[in-house]
Amino acid sequence: MKKEKATIHDIARKLNITASTVSRALKDHPRISAETKKAVQKAAVKLNYQPNNIAAALRNGKSNIIGIIVPTADRTFFSSVVRGIEEIANTAKYNVMICQTYDNFDKEVSTVEALLNARVDGIIVSHGKETQNFEHFLKVKERGIPIILFDRSNDELEVSNVVIDDFLGAYKATEHLVQQGCKRIAHFTNARKISIFKERLRGYREALLDNGLKFDESLVVDSNLQLEDGRSSMEQLLKRKDIPDGVFSSSAYGILGAMQVLKEKGFKVPEDVALVGFSNEPFTSFTEPPLSTVDQHPMRMGNAAAEIFLEEMAAKDKKFIPQKIVLKPELIIRQSSLRKKPN
Amino acid sequence: MKKEKATIHDIARKLNITASTVSRALKDHPRISAETKKAVQKAAVKLNYQPNNIAAALRNGKSNIIGIIVPTADRTFFSSVVRGIEEIANTAKYNVMICQTYDNFDKEVSTVEALLNARVDGIIVSHGKETQNFEHFLKVKERGIPIILFDRSNDELEVSNVVIDDFLGAYKATEHLVQQGCKRIAHFTNARKISIFKERLRGYREALLDNGLKFDESLVVDSNLQLEDGRSSMEQLLKRKDIPDGVFSSSAYGILGAMQVLKEKGFKVPEDVALVGFSNEPFTSFTEPPLSTVDQHPMRMGNAAAEIFLEEMAAKDKKFIPQKIVLKPELIIRQSSLRKKPN
DNA sequence: CTCCAATGCGCAATCGATTGCATTTTAGGA
DNA sequence: TCCTAAAATGCAATCGATTGCGCATTGGAG
Known part of the structure; x- marks a missing residue:
């Protein structure tokens, strides 16, 4: 259990100079001679000197x-x-x-x-x-x-x-669903006080309106957006008589849950219901079918x-x-x- | 840009005592009176004192x-x-x-x-x-x-x-495949110098031998075990005339790649080829079919x-x-x- | 009324690196 | 050879918290 704790003082002692000089030499200070610097470097290696960042941090x-x-x-x-x-x-x-x-x-x-x-x-x-x-x-x-x-x-x-730009991401995603022929697009969101979810909701809404669809509050499902939440949100939507033909989720796990439920109930993705999520998590690329998503760079x-x-x-x-x-x-x-x- | 950096000295000054006493009071030292301790606490809060861990760390x-x-x-x-x-x-x-x-x-x-x-x-x-x-x-x-x-x-x-116990994990996984009727079980491994992979390989081998199957070096594929590696390893195995009917992979991504390839080529999992991976990553539970795996706690x-x-x-x-x-x-x-x- | 022992606090050094200023050394010019 | 500016190093304080030791109270026992 050798505790070699070489400090600049040890180096200084060995070279018969002071700690100040050692400190400066190690930091390549212009006022220190090249000769001294070399000597210090060598001694530092020899003594296995490791700077103590804590001391430096304090100072x-x-x-x-x-x-x-x-x-x-x-x-x-x-x-x-x-x-x-x-x-x-x-x-x-x-x-x-x-x-x-x-x-x-x-x-x-x-x-x-x-x-x-x-x-x-x-x-x-x-x-x-x-x-x-x-x-x-x-x-x-x-x-x-x-x-x-x-x-x-x-x-x-x-x-x-x-x-x-969460608004833009959501807007693009929603508009894409519209372009794919979706008429009733649902949205999974979370705690609307959080700015990112508010913005995504806004983007979803604007995209609908700009594309001649109406915004239907009842198609917006609020949850914690985890896998289980996505499942139950989807289940909830499937109980309606007018089930959605597209879902845009503010999370990756949420949309995965939705897809699981859809497939279990015999719906086809994307033919019956088209899906787009948020966050390009790796797993979204190897689900079946692979999930469309908004990449956040x-x-x-x-x-x-x-x-x-x-x-x-x-x-x-x-x-x-x-x-x-x-x-x-x-x-x-x-x-x-x-x-x-x-x- | 106010930089209130209250130290124990500031507290000491305010109370007309020394820093030593403040330090001890804050650490509930027995030799400090309850009265002083309370006063120090109060002053600390008032001055918005935050201990400087760096100074303490140095000391x-x-x-x-x-x-x-x-x-x-x-x-x-x-x-x-x-x-x-x-x-x-x-x-x-x-x-x-x-x-x-x-x-x-x-x-x-x-x-x-x-x-x-x-x-x-x-x-x-x-x-x-x-x-x-x-x-x-x-x-x-x-x-x-x-x-x-x-x-x-x-x-x-x-x-x-x-x-x-990597050996045990691999042993259990392999034995399980045998019990499911697999006769030709392949194994995906990585850099055999790393102990965990060596052990898993050993567990795979022992399980085969203990269960009356022979160990076939040509069924062991060495790669980096990422998704792409799993894919190419599987593709390689499918070129053989005697393709395997089971695969045990030392990683989660490796087995996923294998499954992708199998499904693309029209093989059924687990009927044609049964799969078991390693590491209970969340995604393994929501692939189709869900992947068997070894949990490492x-x-x-x-x-x-x-x-x-x-x-x-x-x-x-x-x-x-x-x-x-x-x-x-x-x-x-x-x-x-x-x-x-x-x- | 003394004396001792708790009890409560202060002194000062320490941790290791940094740096403004002072001091010494060196080199070069006169 | 002497002097001075430049070059190279040393001195000592500092960052903030900690702690062994010592000094001064205070209370109670004898």
Whole structure:
């Protein structure tokens, strides 16, 4: 159990110089001679020196760590965003610390607290479904540390955020269903207080109206959008006398549940009911038939969030004007909604 | 941009006491009067005091952070393990820092380095597929900080690890196929140097021999086990004149690829070819037919890893004998392998 | 009324790296 | 050879929390 904890002082002692010089030499300070630098490098390797980031963090007031908070990391959407953040962050010498809230509000609050205490230099977060109160995020901002929201956001909050144009995504998806001949299109949504779902609902509605169909509130089903919810929502719709001939779901699992129920009951997809979901999770491409979906470009979203963070860090002190980046979603058309052969 | 950075000194000044007393009061030290403690608490709240964990970490030599390294967080298996770790770690006041290597060896090495510099108190890791050299892990151990491997491990390495009995899982899966009447069972494996795949191959082989079938090397296909690999492996097998009537894959995506190809070519699952995979990823339950698979109990695996970490921390200084925990896997039988109705 | 032992707090050093300013060394010009 | 500016390094304080040791109260026993 050897605990070799070589510090710059050990290097200094070995070379008969001071820690200051060692510190400067290691950072390639111009006022240190090339000779000394080489000697220090060599000694550092020899003593197996590892910088103590904690000490540096204490002194500098920055830890070079970005905290990332997501509801869960096991959705490809979120893990891809994380990857996008890392791409940018790593090149700027930042490390990331990923925390999961499991959509639990209390856990979200305590996580923010923990990251703050860990003195992260910034926080990038997609908040949980339960989150109505945003004080914990404001607190971060007031502490002067950058906070950037992605995907799930809140316009009233004066912080930077990166989102996709949910309205447009939903609009495209719905319009596509109309073009495929659907006349009665249902919509699965969730907690309408959350901006992304509100926007998607709005896009769905506008697309209907713009295409000469009417918006029927009774075709909008509110649920938690998980697999089981999608199933029960579909079952509920199938009890009607005028069952829908198309469904646009605000989630990937929701539409999967719908498809399962439809097939179990003998309906054909897309002939009887055409389906389009949201979030291009991998599994949507290997269901039968493969599911059409709205791709959110998660990697780009992560890149953008990290870039905003870096800009905010650079602009430190000057007051930074929160910026909003809106990415364009892409409709990916697969078998589940394709009735007509493209000419 | 107000930067209220209240420290224990600010509290001390306000109450006309010293920082030592404040520090002790906040930690409920017995030698501090109840009165003082209350006053400190109140002042702390009033000044919006947030402890600086970095300062404490520097002084104590511990950060209360556990580093977790996984190839990728977007596989349910890994994210569940993380969740299992968090469950235990959080109750012991530890936070986790999740890092992804994307199965890239260099990234794995640099991640270990980064965690070491961040002065994490321990590292829990499942190494990448490329990893043949384990020096970076040994370095961690030599530094006196606990390192625990999970799932993918290496017996020659003298460090604690938590794995499932891969041999048993494969044995059960293969035996099940035999019981369903399969006579020519193929196996998808990966880089046989990795212990988990070697063990599964061994389990497959033993089960065949124990059940009166012979082991045919030509039915073992080596690939990277992703979706595309599963497809091409299956295509390769279908070119034979004596095509297999069962496939056991060491991964979930591999077996999915196989099923896709089989269905495209008009084979029936499980009647013509029965399939069993590994890793109970959610999607395996909603393919058609649903895929049989070996569940690895990822949450328990995470729990166990975290518990070992805590034990090692407690045993600090005394030399800790690396321990190995082997969990029993569970075979989950679904339609893809079920030919006979259970009586 | 003394004296001792709890009880409550303060002092000062420590963790390791960083950095403004001071000091020493070196090189080159006069 | 002397002097000075430039080059190279050293000094010491700092970041904030922690903690062993020591000092000063206070209460109660004898």
